[in-house]
Amino acid sequence: AQSVTQLGSHVSVSEGALVLLRCNYSSSVPPYLFWYVQYPNQGLQLLLKYTTGATLVKGINGFEAEFKKSETSFHLTKPSAHMSDAAEYFCAVSEGGYQKVTFGTGTKLQVIP
């Protein structure tokens, strides 16, 4: 079984400040991990993914995440928040290709001017 826990349903940061969205996962096999972003009334856009190899993965829009097996974490960061980053972010886990994706409950990011 697989699951994802996102700490904090709402996060507020000032424009230009560091963004840190927390995600912990549970998986019975080596996981595939993802971060998706969803803007209001829109679909899910993949920010970045971890499958194997380098544990620090870089995604679009300046986001990156680090897979830490010992902590079962996959936190999302961005050095400097932009107003356009305001959206809902979902961490997700899959147990491999062709497997369903299990999503966390999401974190709404607010960027304050």
Add this chain to the structure above:
Amino acid sequence: AAGVIQSPRHLIKEKRETATLKCYPIPRHDTVYWYQQGPGQDPQFLISFYEKMQSDKGSIPDRFSAQQFSDYHSELNMSSLELGDSALYFCASSNKRAYEQYFGPGTRLTVT
């Protein structure tokens, strides 16, 4: 690049009616997944198909059925609609070389 296509984008139905949602995967993708996202909730896996056969099943109500056709498109059929079925329904597709699923824009179903 081609993306996953879903139709219709918006659908309004009354209670007890039926609805059919369609999904056209990215070309050469052989697997389709359906997810349901209720208001303020995270997407929940419903069902998936690989090479036209059901490959996995999640929390899909018995009132719902789905299939994948020979051209790999998929349809989600929903009968006896209830108010609680109002949600955003996503389709995603993948293939062997893709570790991730590519999501469509979703169909917003409103049941009145």
